[in-house]
Amino acid sequence: MKNSIRIERAIKNITQADLAELIGVSRQTINTIESNRYVPSTVLALKIARVFGKPVEEIFDLEDTD
């Protein structure tokens, strides 16, 4: 699964720490999600999508290997 959190963050001009605080997780978790090391739960994915005001599918995308 790939995601466009880094791009969305740049558009909204917020840091990893800001996003982490907004959704109540650690900075490490945002970092590992961005670098595709950790797949978030549905709840967390929805929370991230809500911060950017976009549907989940626009931020998270399945890959052929999934």
Next chain:
Amino acid sequence: MKERFLFPYWFKYLGIVLFLAHLPIYIIKKMMHVQFDNNDPSLFSGQHLFYMATALTMVIGLLMIAFSKEKIEDEQISQLRLESLKWAICFNYLLLIISLTFTKGYDAIDILRVNLWLPLMVFILLFRWKMYALTRLLKNN
């Protein structure tokens, strides 16, 4: 997010204090050459009280360190906790089976004594190491 059953964050420090507290008690006993009556039949004999003040205090301390929340406890940290616990238990039972195969009698009892704290210790070390790796990753990016 739903509340997970863990001790509050500050329990970690209380745990460290309890864990270290058994050392001075042990050293004092050694220095004062205290001898306990091994034939005392009562439950709270000197020997047993000493055991409670050292071994059990240490284990309670380890439990608190192992199962207290992180500053920010989230789902990834829970996953790491679970993963570390799995490997700690696997490692411990492997070690237990091997060591019980090659020992018997009083030595076997000693091994079981070590097992009182070893799985918790292995778990704490594994978990801390994983948390350290996670933080290092953050610094590299």
